[in-house]
Amino acid sequence: MDDLIRVLRLSQGSGQGDGSRIGALSNDALMESFQWDMSQEELSRLLASITDMIAIIDNKARYKAVSSGYAAFFSSDRETLIGKRLQEVHRDSNFVRKVSPRVAEALGGQAVRLDLWEFNSSDQQHYLDISLTPFADADAKAGGAIIVARDMTDLALSQAGLNRERHMMQLVINAIPDFIFVKDVKGVYQYCNAAFVNFMNLSEERIIGACDADLMSQRSAAYIMEQDTAILEQGEARRVDEWVTYNDGRRQLLDMYKFPIRNDEGRIEGLVGIGRDVTAERQAAEKIKQAALVFDTTSDCCFILDAEGRVVSANSAAHQAFGYAAGTLLGVEMDSLIKGPEGCCSVNVILKEQNSWRGEVEGRDVGGNTRPYIGTLNSVTNAQGELSSLVLTLTDISEQKRVEQELMHQACKDPLTDLPNRLLMRARMEHAIQKAQRGSYNIAAVFVDLDGFKAVNDTYGHELGDTLLKQVGERLKSGIRKSDTLSRLGGDEFLLLVDELSDIAGVHGIAEKLLGSFGNPFDTDVGPIKLSASIGISFYPQDGMDVDDLVRKADLAMYQAKRTGRNRYCFYGDVGLDSML
Template identity: 35%
Template sequence: MRRGVDCAAAKSLWDTMMKIKFQASFNEFHIDNDFGVSYRGQELTLYPKELAVLSYLVQHAGELVSKEELIESVWNGAPTSDESIARCISVIKSRLRKANPGADALIKTEYGRGYRFVGALSHKSSCLCEESFQALIDASPDFVALKDGEGRWQVVNQAGIDLYDLEGKPWQNKTDLELAALSSPDHLESFQACIASDEIAWHAGKPTRSTEKVQSAAHGPRIFEVIKSPLFHEDGSRRMLIILGRDVTEKTLAEEQLRLSAQVLLNSREAVVITDADNNILSVNRAFTEVTGYIAEEVIGKNPRILSSGRQSKEFYHALWHQLEIEGSWRGEIWNRNKNGRIYPEWLDISMVRDQNGLVTHHIAIFSDITQRKETEQQLEFLAYHDPLTRLPNRLLLRDRFDKAAAASARNETMAALLFLDLDQFKNVNDTLGHEIGDQLLLGVAERLSNCVRDTDTISRLGGDEFVILLPELQEISTASTVAQKILEHLSNPFDIGGHILNTSFSIGIGLYPDDGTDFDTLLKLADAAMYYAKDCGRNTYRFYTEQMNIHAMERMQLQNNLHQALKQQEFVLHYQPQFDLASGQMIGVEALIRWKSPELGLVPPAKFIPAAEDCGLIVPIGEWVLREACRQNRLWQDAGHEPFAVAVNLSALQFRRGDIVETIIDVLAETRLEPAWLELELTESILIQNVDYVLGVIKKLKKIGIRLSIDDFGTGYSSLTYLKRFAVDKLKVDQSFVRNMTVDPDDAAIVHSVIQLGHSLKLKIVAEGVETRDQAEYLLHEGCDQVQGYLYSHPVPADEITKFLKETELLSKTTD
């Protein structure tokens, strides 16, 4: 079937086509209004309106084109601002200049008049021979049709034939309704819409645009953007209607998707930032302002680094950008700073957008302030390991800390203890006064418990009225009983809860690691059993899991109680062990050693009661008594006319850590009238290495007074030569454990030799303790030791024995003279 058209109709259609089809070349640019603009084969990015403006200017090269012409040709007469046209021209010139510097000068702006393209066209194609017309429109993927003044179809291209399934059907000279009868029933609505839009174009008398839907046989419903251009005879009667339709289904759907996406981004609860390839901000949404405090005008054109908190390092950002380049996206947690300076955590997701050539065009960042989420996570994590009421560790955290304590005890050969505590008669409080009062009581109990343990101990609430205390790194079993007794004493004072005076007590069961059990569940079970045994014994008491431990703990507690009485009843006495100059054999001082004469226990050795005194804190008042008694006795010897000598007194670490030790010593010296030169204080190595600055300050004050200082049991702990030099002590005492075997053990002999040499190099006197044999004395003399003390010379003896010795020595001296 012929699909041609008479010359007049073809000419009219061609004149219209010229507005659509145009090609030209200039300055190595090529323009095709179907395919765009390229420079040396590289495509320039222009939007349709920008391409249409450039095409029109090039078509009219050398001519002045007014704004009104551009509006009519490009915008189809729709109201358009001067600013929109100027912006369009500016973009075109920018793209030309970027491709070929200086090419923007091809478009001249004649202000108030219009625009002129001044380039020389090397090739221009804007006309076709009539014989090629049908081939031209058939080659177009767009729908092209020509109707006469009566609405009958005269020309249609292959795209139109396929769209309406008209292949092989007598469509020419048929109206839309007649074609509807030839086509599928699905097309009836489309043909009816065509008739209506045709009339709109005829009545408008100029090209009109519309959007029409067509049911395609091959592709289903399609959306077309349609331009209808009416042509009239000179007398005004209808001549031809040229119809151009472009399938914009995908474009429309994409634009709709973009609109929806834009709306989603605009109203998203997550902040969105879009930047260009150089990471300059192009757009932000409302959530961005809510999160950062910055409005769009304050950040557009700036780099997102204005939000940087400074918490992340350069290496962090380097890794972020590296992953972004490699994988095209990055997501993770980051810290940023808002406009008010608040630093907040955010969850950030960054993506790169690339063009068809793989070049980065944009970055899209989506983030949200996760402060509340982090706080919730921290709270949930806290609640997972803590009791919500008392905020003490729960069973889970207690188990973890027990495992760590058990591992440490295994390494260090120490013990650990679990104290299972049950609040006696707590159920009665809840039942009579209510759970609110009960909760307040539990909080008060938890606070008092915290005052009964060390920082390294763990107090846990298992629930209800049950608490468990973990005591790690125990040297002695008695420490557990000391803590238990302390808890019972602290709980003996009544609580005032809401005006109610409540008396409480604990039943406490104690299980020991590793003696009673080596795993948490076993030891907790045994401590629980011991707790019930404590309840059976009358409550308000504690029991160890085994009776043997109970006996030992009770003995220890009895010992501590007896120590309190001994201090009040003055049951302590001092014995003195003489110290001799090894070369001359002359007594040059004594060491004061405490003894306890208990009416019930007899003479108790220091090794048994000193640790107990340290555990219960009595070592401080006992130590002060020793200091005062030793100074008093030394003054008595001097007043009796004996040659002055120094008395050495041991200071415990607990005494030394007290803030008033210097004042105490000054007061004792003043009270006893003893010159500071005749008092020597023996310090252990452990004192020297704890809180060095404080220790150094105390020692400087003591030295300034004139007191002598020695390091006791040297070599058994940790010593630094720097410490020895800084502390400026007077003597080193070689521990008796080395002296005892030095004549038979090469290692001990080497240690004794080294200590003597070290001390002499620092100009210190060396005292050897525990000398019991003549061979030991001779060995020490050979090594250059200065002073000795030990059973070879004298056991520790009462003061009157020293007095007797002094008199005998003085008498012997006179007789010899």
């Protein structure tokens, strides 16, 4: 029984307490184990009962004794192995490649440990933990070595599986965009994932072992330490926003979730932090809030349209301007609300050629009333570059248009008579000359000057004179065609443009009608006043080719009419006035 216990000690070794590996026996233990009186036959019979893998080799690396378990693993009977060298038995196997080089070390008196994968007799691969323990013979010389092999396959596979799981878990954790870290109770970083490394812009080695005071401003570190201490003391998870200023000058807003770590006894050993940088997100949200505020409060009409030009959203100004109750513009086609100068302003047509557009449009409310707007249309694309929505703003330019028209009126009309002034008359005459050139017809410039108006004005004053000029303008205008233009050049001078004359003889009738408009006296505050006029007429192209030439020659003809008696008309070409130019 004592001999069996000694051999079992050799087979089991003095390994670690968890049984995962076989510990090497000391030289003293080996010597003690072989200092007994046991024959080869007794040793062989003893090993035959042991299923563990034990073999004894001599100093020539020949098998001296093997256990039944050892022989069974290598698909051989025990007697066949005895006396054969390791290389002879195992040939070109992984076992002999790994073990043979180490046998010399063992025979030299050095305990050897190694592990390897080897196929058993069933051609199944096993993971073996092998120890080679030297022993001396009776003369204290190298007697051989004891080979103890322990099948650790299940443990190795479990460890490999665990390592794979750890590796996969690490891959998953590193793929998470949120950063993750672990701190101990003193606030020292113990672990962090790739996202945290990238966020900190530091190496993992620089982070692990550091505390917040090493990575950020003292104020930020003190604030976070206060938060972490509360979590560790209360033992509860928290979600908080943390503004942090780092050593590189960045100030970031972190959305953090932290919870304590407990050991098997329930004692808190640290905390886990999971978070993300939400600085840009919060800033974007604030901008959206501000934009929404502007959208809702601006006096301009604002619309968000879908890709087909239908209203998705509209502000209160748009509902009010177009006469819709709140929220009822949803789904309305924008083309039914606005049109361009040409009568069409389809947003779909516009965006086929350009991504943005700006121009003047006419808006029509539910009552059919129209008003002018400046429209600005911009497209919004998604991440794939596809059109997702349109933003349209309409600025009411009614007042601007009114002012423009008033200024235009003031610039082009005589303020006293409301007739076209000299500037507008020039523009219309230039246009008439261009048309006459293309159409091969005549135009006439008819210069009208009141007779004796200065004396009336001097006698009764300018106020009465202005009243007379207004009445004169009204009478002259009532006697002309709609296609013709009557203007006041200033003082008591009027100019009539007779456009598109097919027969210049027809001007005689126009001139007679103008003179006839002075047949009746003009009613004034001082009583009826009789006036007459002298008229001079020139023709394009007979008398002149441009505006200045025609007006000058009509003026000369008018003076000729005054010299010959007044209250009459005179044609420039009939009286030979060229010498007066």
